[in-house]
Amino acid sequence: MGSLGCCWESAGKTSGVYDQKFPEKVVVEWLDKSENRIYYGEVAIDKAGYKLAKNLPNFSYYTGEVEDEIFPYLIIGMGETGEIKVWISNTPSAGFTGRVLHELGSGQAQWRENN
Structure with missing residues (x-):
């Protein structure tokens, strides 16, 4: 699909994809500035799903x-010790009545020093 950037204090980056088969994996890499580590992994x-x-x-x-025109959202979360989670939802974020969130996979990232 491509790549997304985001900021450390908020979430919300989205990218649309259509007419593609459902993904088999998610590959992520992120920088933890507080630890000066680059985490990387796949789930x-x-x-x-x-x-x-x-x-x-x-x-x-x-x-x-x-809302009756539903578009699925893959939501990817990364934790402070390298956890990776992937969910599917009927909404892009919390705050909607009737939101569902199904976990599709999880994993643990590896890390290297940020040089």
């Missing part, structure tokens, strides 16, 4: 409006 994605993506439920906005 295999559960093949059941494809079925989940096709059957995600509707959700509601805070206004009560129901």
Whole structure:
């Protein structure tokens, strides 16, 4: 798909992909400035994610409006000690009524010093 950049205090970078097969893995690399480490790793994605993506439920906005055109979101999280998690959701972020979040895979990154 490509690469995304983000900032250390917030999340929210998104990239759209269509007309592609469901991914089999996620490869990530990030810099932990506090430890001066570069973490890198990959996570295999559960093949059941494809079925989940096709059957995600509707959700509601805070206004009560129901969204019935659902686009699946792969959400990737990296922890401070190198944990990697991959989820699929029917919304891009928290704060929606009816949001679902299914874990598709997890792993542990390796690290090297940032020279």
